[in-house]
């Protein structure tokens with residue numbers, strides 16, 4: 001499975017993945033998922049929001065045990081963030097069939113669409129729509145860098161966008177959702193464990209900062225006459241770093257667009273996106289308020305107009321203790337080990353669903369902690385340990 005997925009959407013220039021929602025690479029990933037489902041004789045479904053499901057047992061049954069993750073990527077992402085969870089889900093199911101277990105509940109594997117939000121700017125679109133955390137109106141306003149809206153992109157990919165919207169009946173049939181994911185930090189590497197259980201996801205969000213000045217000639221405009229938004233933007237980047245350091249949080253400007261984007265032109269517009277995350281909401285509020293205040297002061301000093309728009313926000317997620325303890329108990333008993341419980345600064349579909357469905361996550365060791373980069377890695381024996389842990393968990397939850 002891993003070998004089949006590896007070339008899909010991989011850039012030969014960077015070695016990273018460009019699997020953006022509703023593009024050709026995404027379609028290839030989706031075709032792979034459907035094929036995996038059908039090869040195993042599972043019931044394949046595409047839900048009203050474009051998420052893919054593979055069912056063992058009755059898709060309409062109650063108290064289903066669901067596992068899975070996503071197959072899309074950030075720009076030049078790694079091979080593991082998302083796909084490791086989907087591949088491990090199919091492998092865990094194969095393992096359980098080889099064990100000859102008897103399932104007492106329906107089991108499903110899911111591929112949530114557009115988890116990274118690389119194309120339309122909002123993460124976890126598939127799960128947010130299903131959970132009613134993104135309205136149809138908001139979804140219709142999502143637009144990519146070329147001006148293509150989400151419904152247009154869905155339509156061009158052969159999917160009917162008229163169906164999108166909340167899917168409460170589907171979510172109500174899920175008794176537990178467990179997402180396996182490569183760790184995006186080094187906690188397991190430092191503790192010497194192959195697999196961990198998630199405790200919480202930090203609150204996080206994305207803010208768009210539009211700095212508007214005046215385009216002019218880079219050679220002939222005196223420095224004192226310029227209204228250069230790049231200066232205020234640059235100062236704001238430094239302010240974000242400072243605020244994050246002071247608060248013990250993280251803040252990143254990782255995406256920028258410039259108009260007119262000419263080497264010899266002073267920009268008229270610099271648009272930068274702030275991603276900020278912290279262990280708790282008051283800390284995150286302090287960081288973002290601090291960055292915005294600094295940005296307004298810098299903008300005013302340079303005669304720049306500034307608009308700040310919050311494009312998305314995900315509150316803190318504390319995974320349900322009962323399910324988390326159940327996972328620890330199953331893994332402790334089956335594998336005779338104590339599994340570390342970790343918090344994370346990364347967002348996941350499991351976090352979105354956690355308000356509606358009992359949800360848990362398993363993390364697999366990442367020796368460098370690097371993620372959202374072609375260098376992201378997990379060793380094969382750790383991935384196999386992840387599959388075994390997921391199989392044990394599914395057996396414990398769906399065969400009792």
Ligand code: HGY
Nearest residue numbers: 115116123345346347
């Ligand atoms: O940005 C994130 O945390 C994620 O991986 N969607």
Ligand code: MN
Nearest residue numbers: 074081116372
């Ligand atoms: Mn990611």
Ligand code: MN
Nearest residue numbers: 081082115181
């Ligand atoms: Mn992910």
